[in-house]
Amino acid sequence: MDFTDAEKKEIAYLRTRYPEARSLTLPLMWMIQKREGFVSDEAVDLIAAELDIPKIWVEEVRSWYSMFTEKKEGKYVLEVCSNISCAMLGSQDVIDHICKTLKIKIGETTPDGMFTLKTVECLGSCGTGPMMQVGDRYYELLDEKKVDQILEDLRNGKEHEQKPQEWPEYK
Amino acid sequence: MSHKKILLNFERNGTSHTLESYLKRGGYQTIAEKIPALSPAEVLEEVKKSAIRGRGGAGFPAGIKWSFLPKDNDKPVYLICNGDEGEPGTFKDRVILEENPHMLIEGMILASYAIRAKHAYIYIRGEYGFALERVKAAVKEAYETGYLGKPLKGTDFVCEITVHKGAGAYVVGDETGLMNSIEGKKGQTRNKPPFPAIEGLYKCPTIINNVETLASVPWIIANGGDAYHKIGTEKSSGTKLLSVSGHVRKPGVYEVELGYSFMDFLNNEAGGIIDGKKLKAVIPGGSSTPVLKPEDIKDMTIDYESITAAGSSLGSGAVIVIAEGTCMVKLLEILTHFYQHESCGQCTPCREGTGWLHRIVRRIEEGNGKMEDLDLLTSITKHIAFHTICPLGDAACGPVDSFVKKFRKEFEEHIKQGGCPYSGKFVRFQEKV
Numbered sequence: 001m002d003f004t005d006a007e008k009k010e011i012a013y014l015r016t017r018y019p020e021a022r023s024l025t026l027p028l029m030w031m032i033q034k035r036e037g038f039v040s041d042e043a044v045d046l047i048a049a050e051l052d053i054p055k056i057w058v059e060e061v062r063s064w065y066s067m068f069t070e071k072k073e074g075k076y077v078l079e080v081c082s083n084i085s086c087a088m089l090g091s092q093d094v095i096d097h098i099c100k101t102l103k104i105k106i107g108e109t110t111p112d113g114m115f116t117l118k119t120v121e122c123l124g125s126c127g128t129g130p131m132m133q134v135g136d137r138y139y140e141l142l143d144e145k146k147v148d149q150i151l152e153d154l155r156n157g158k159e160h161e162q163k164p165q166e167w168p169e170y171k
Numbered sequence: 172m173s174h175k176k177i178l179l180n181f182e183r184n185g186t187s188h189t190l191e192s193y194l195k196r197g198g199y200q201t202i203a204e205k206i207p208a209l210s211p212a213e214v215l216e217e218v219k220k221s222a223i224r225g226r227g228g229a230g231f232p233a234g235i236k237w238s239f240l241p242k243d244n245d246k247p248v249y250l251i252c253n254g255d256e257g258e259p260g261t262f263k264d265r266v267i268l269e270e271n272p273h274m275l276i277e278g279m280i281l282a283s284y285a286i287r288a289k290h291a292y293i294y295i296r297g298e299y300g301f302a303l304e305r306v307k308a309a310v311k312e313a314y315e316t317g318y319l320g321k322p323l324k325g326t327d328f329v330c331e332i333t334v335h336k337g338a339g340a341y342v343v344g345d346e347t348g349l350m351n352s353i354e355g356k357k358g359q360t361r362n363k364p365p366f367p368a369i370e371g372l373y374k375c376p377t378i379i380n381n382v383e384t385l386a387s388v389p390w391i392i393a394n395g396g397d398a399y400h401k402i403g404t405e406k407s408s409g410t411k412l413l414s415v416s417g418h419v420r421k422p423g424v425y426e427v428e429l430g431y432s433f434m435d436f437l438n439n440e441a442g443g444i445i446d447g448k449k450l451k452a453v454i455p456g457g458s459s460t461p462v463l464k465p466e467d468i469k470d471m472t473i474d475y476e477s478i479t480a481a482g483s484s485l486g487s488g489a490v491i492v493i494a495e496g497t498c499m500v501k502l503l504e505i506l507t508h509f510y511q512h513e514s515c516g517q518c519t520p521c522r523e524g525t526g527w528l529h530r531i532v533r534r535i536e537e538g539n540g541k542m543e544d545l546d547l548l549t550s551i552t553k554h555i556a557f558h559t560i561c562p563l564g565d566a567a568c569g570p571v572d573s574f575v576k577k578f579r580k581e582f583e584e585h586i587k588q589g590g591c592p593y594s595g596k597f598v599r600f601q602e603k604v
Contacts, residue, residue, distance in 0.1 A: 026337070064340070083505060126261070129425050
């Protein structure tokens with residue numbers, strides 16, 4: 001495993017932005033996760049070697065932050081917020097619907113490797129709940145119909161156009 | 172009441188984040204016109220005069236914080252913008268990051284100039300992918316235009332800004348955890364003292380401010396600290412962004428002048444409660460702030476002092492509205508799970524205590540609670556709060572103590588009935604208008 005030429009160029013730039021190489025741990029981990037979908041043991045070795053720091057320093061970052069993944073998951077990881085505001089607006093219904101539709105439980109991946117379902121803590125979309133994150137995109141104001149459409153779009157590789165929040169008005 | 176708009180003084184038309192749009196509404200004028208005539212000390216003085224209090228939650232006066240930097244210092248000084256908005260209910264900084272990022276950058280240039288920061292970092296939570304894209308694009312524009320990376324007009328000061336992406340950890344919202352995260356470490360918090368202003372990022376003097384605080388600085392410098400101080404109340408000056416969620420008709424982010432009546436805000440701006448329901452409770456400043464009942468907020472105004480007097484805190488300005496028929500035990504179960512999940516594991520009272528709190532609340536919610544559990548809960552919080560390095564332990568205790576105190580009968584009903592009197596259901600929103 002190695003960094004690509006484009007990544008190496010980016011790393012050279014990042015080195016100018018921080019006085020200590022160790023600060024590049026998170027940026028490099030994001031770089032690997034973006035490319036591979038997860039951060040393997042091999043990637044930990046690569047980052048440690050690149051930054052000339054002990055592997056344990058990299059490993060503790062990988063295991064401590066909730067957004068880094070150690071093993072390959074589904075092509076699309078559906079992360080549904082289960083915190084207070086989303087819960088008050090029906091996130092459990094959304095979770096139940098996804099489980100039923102995809103025939104998986106929370107934490108599982110569909111047999112075709114397409115979807116993994118997770119619940120997550122607050123993602124800062126409380127006014128537009130229930131919501132879920134897929135990759136770096138937010139899907140907000142969810143209901144069962146909307147979830148069905150999202151799953152179909154993802155299956156068809158249709159990109160989600162992220163826009164600023166549009167807050168609803170209820171009766 | 173019409174409120175002065177400082178941070179949301181733009182039309183939400185999809186282009187407000189661009190440099191072109193920002194310049195059209197008078198952006199970067201302080202850099203072009205004020206900086207050449209103002210010394211760093213004068214910029215700091217204006218911020219002190221404004222009496223703006225940090226908008227991240229703690230509410231410490233920003234100008235005073237800046238003045239804590241050592242005078243005889245030969246190390247580099249750093250500025251960090253805290254954009255790790257992780258408190259449940261809070262989404263107000265997201266609006267600035269996504270739709271008004273240049274105002275934040277302008278504020279960071281002014282703050283960096285005032286404190287002579289060598290380099291400034293914007294730390295954005297990893298989950299805010301869109302905000303990150305928008306801020307990075309705005310920083311790029313600011314470099315291309317020469318606001319960043321080149322000496323400011325009439326000075327020898329060069330401002331550098333780097334955007335840093337977090338990776339999912341609520342405790343990184345604490346300033347010392349955030350510094351560790353930028354340094355490439357676990358985002359666990361540090362003991363204070365030393366305070367960041369003395370020994371912060373890379374062991375150098377560091378100032379950390381919230382997004383909303385820094386984005387307010389251009390207006391303060393453009394109009395003067397005294398003008399800002401005239402808005403709001405004597406002790407709570409200026410405007411405040413409130414993010415409103417839960418059972419309200421019009422959730423969203425609102426900018427109000429501090430001192431505004433809370434009930435007026437709830438009924439006028441937020442549109443009141445959905446589906447004609449009655450108000451049951453309000454969490455006024457994010458999940459860590461104690462819950463209040465309708466009678467507590469009757470005469471409350473939106474400012475630091477009034478909300479504290481009512482028994483809670485303005486916190487991050489995240490108003491969570493709860494309608495009648497909602498199970499408070501279930502809500503507390505969700506919140507205690509959050510704090511257990513986010514405890515960094517460093518301090519034993521927090522690591523063990525938050526899990527213990529959650530297990531007790533969960534068993535009450537599931538119908539297996541005992542009456543003595545209620546006193547046990549408040550007993551545990553006494554051993555967590557103020558016994559940890561960072562405020563996460565205290566934050567976990569605020570909801571537990573207040574939920575049990577104010578809705579004790581409801582907890583007792585769960586225990587007596589062996590289950591939820593509300594069938595565990597929440598009020599679900601009805602149709603959109």
